[in-house]
Amino acid sequence: MKTLLFFLSTLIALPALALDVASLHPLITETIRDVGGERVKVIEIGRAGMNVHQFEPRTGDVRKMAKAKIVIASGKGLESYLKDLKDSLRKDQTIVEVGRTIPSQKVSKKDQIYACCPHHAVGGIDPHWWHNVRHMERAVRIIQKELTKADPAGKAIYAANAKAARARLVQLDRWVKGQVATIPKKKRHLITAHAAFGYFCKAYGFDATFVQGLSADGEISAAQLAKSIEQIRSEAIPTVFPESTANPKTLRQIAKHSGASVGKPLIADGSVKSYQKMIQSNVTNIVAGLRK
Amino acid sequence: MTSSPVLATLLPLVSLALLGWPLAGVIRQEPAQQQATEESLEDSPIRSADLIIRSAHPFTSVKVTIGETSWTFDPEEDLKEILFPYSADQSSVTLHIEVQWPGSTPETALLLELQPEGLENRSHTIWGEIEIAEEVTFDWNSSE
Numbered sequence: 001m002k003t004l005l006f007f008l009s010t011l012i013a014l015p016a017l018a019l020d021v022a023s024l025h026p027l028i029t030e031t032i033r034d035v036g037g038e039r040v041k042v043i044e045i046g047r048a049g050m051n052v053h054q055f056e057p058r059t060g061d062v063r064k065m066a067k068a069k070i071v072i073a074s075g076k077g078l079e080s081y082l083k084d085l086k087d088s089l090r091k092d093q094t095i096v097e098v099g100r101t102i103p104s105q106k107v108s109k110k111d112q113i114y115a116c117c118p119h120h121a122v123g124g125i126d127p128h129w130w131h132n133v134r135h136m137e138r139a140v141r142i143i144q145k146e147l148t149k150a151d152p153a154g155k156a157i158y159a160a161n162a163k164a165a166r167a168r169l170v171q172l173d174r175w176v177k178g179q180v181a182t183i184p185k186k187k188r189h190l191i192t193a194h195a196a197f198g199y200f201c202k203a204y205g206f207d208a209t210f211v212q213g214l215s216a217d218g219e220i221s222a223a224q225l226a227k228s229i230e231q232i233r234s235e236a237i238p239t240v241f242p243e244s245t246a247n248p249k250t251l252r253q254i255a256k257h258s259g260a261s262v263g264k265p266l267i268a269d270g271s272v273k274s275y276q277k278m279i280q281s282n283v284t285n286i287v288a289g290l291r292k
Numbered sequence: 293m294t295s296s297p298v299l300a301t302l303l304p305l306v307s308l309a310l311l312g313w314p315l316a317g318v319i320r321q322e323p324a325q326q327q328a329t330e331e332s333l334e335d336s337p338i339r340s341a342d343l344i345i346r347s348a349h350p351f352t353s354v355k356v357t358i359g360e361t362s363w364t365f366d367p368e369e370d371l372k373e374i375l376f377p378y379s380a381d382q383s384s385v386t387l388h389i390e391v392q393w394p395g396s397t398p399e400t401a402l403l404l405e406l407q408p409e410g411l412e413n414r415s416h417t418i419w420g421e422i423e424i425a426e427e428v429t430f431d432w433n434s435s436e
Binding site: 071085086089090091092093094095101102103104134138141163170 | 324340342346370371407409410411412413
């Protein structure tokens with residue numbers, strides 16, 4: 001009986017270990033879990049498979065977030081609802097935009113054709129920062145700092161987990177560079193529908209052409225279509241790449257008229273459970289398509 | 293018996309006040325905290341950065357100095373959070389680096405990388421043995 005009482009009193013005396021953190025983007029969810037481990041309970045608001053450009057939290061989601069001490073977003077304008085969400089949360093809750101301190105790639109007015117969708121062309125900043133693996137390494141550090149700020153007692157755990165996660169990302173970045181090196185330099189030209197791969201192209205030395213226009217119906221002007229076809233022909237680009245969540249109609253049209261083939265789809269919006277698998281899948285498909 | 297006009301007015305008012313009391317707390321609730329914007333980051337004269345080192349062989353110590361401030365890495369450390377002065381006009385920072393390796397270490401390499409908030413990574417590799425000091429300037433003016 002005494003043992004049972006002692007056990008119960010110990011249980012009562014133990015502080016609650018879990019730090020509740022809400023995540024608005026699937027890639028962020030994975031990173032919070034990597035860094036927080038068992039010390040953090042993740043409230044998944046943005047789930048794998050969602051349309052990150054159209055998602056908005058519902059009343060039920062806001063209710064779930066009430067438990068969270070921190071709400072973590074991808075940032076760079078991807079979650080256009082953040083201002084409204086801020087008004088729905090309490091003062092003691094913090095909204096963290098991971099992308100805020102990650103270097104931005106701006107989309108100039110002239111280059112608006114390169115934006116992923118009309119909405120995300122507004123601020124001129126490309127929100128798809130995660131396609132540069134080194135940026136994801138920064139994200140790990142940002143999340144580590146925020147978790148430590150909210151739960152100082154877990155500092156050592158977060159630091160150790162973050163170190164391990166960063167080491168994995170350094171390896172992944174090396175792997176990407178190694179794979180890209182197998183593509184002849186003159187063939188490193190990535191043609192996709194939307195401008196979701198700007199960070200990837202800059203980080204790994206690709207020229208980029210994103211053919212999809214800004215019109216809401218996703219149509220592309222005849223002049224732009226002809227320009228893209230001519231470019232592919234003149235540079236003898238072997239493959240154009242559709243995206244897993246976008247209509248491949250325009251790209252098929254371009255491929256048909258330029259003689260290029262349509263590659264395996266790339267994952268653009270990060271709406272997946274595993275960051276590493278997404279990068280590996282994208283790079284494998286790009287290499288297979290361009291090494292021809 | 294009819295109630296007085298004062299009472300007839302006050303009673304609904306008191307009821308309303310009682311109902312409104314808990315609601316006032318909700319209305320007056322201050323919104324969640326949000327970080328400063330990217331624009332305010334660009335204007336800041338001080339940048340926060342992660343200073344990261346990756347060494348091919350274990351080192352004895354690494355000391356990095358920017359202006360009057362120095363940071364010393366112990367052999368187990370690979371990252372330090374630093375602050376350094378930065379202006380958009382100058383867009384550069386000069387680091388003085390001193391590295392010491394144990395005597396038995398062959399010629400080796402140490403990569404030093406700066407990851408400042410809002411700016412692209414900059415890195416420099418130092419080659420040497422036993423002891424070496426170098427100065428490197430990281431510049432964000434050139435096209436990235």
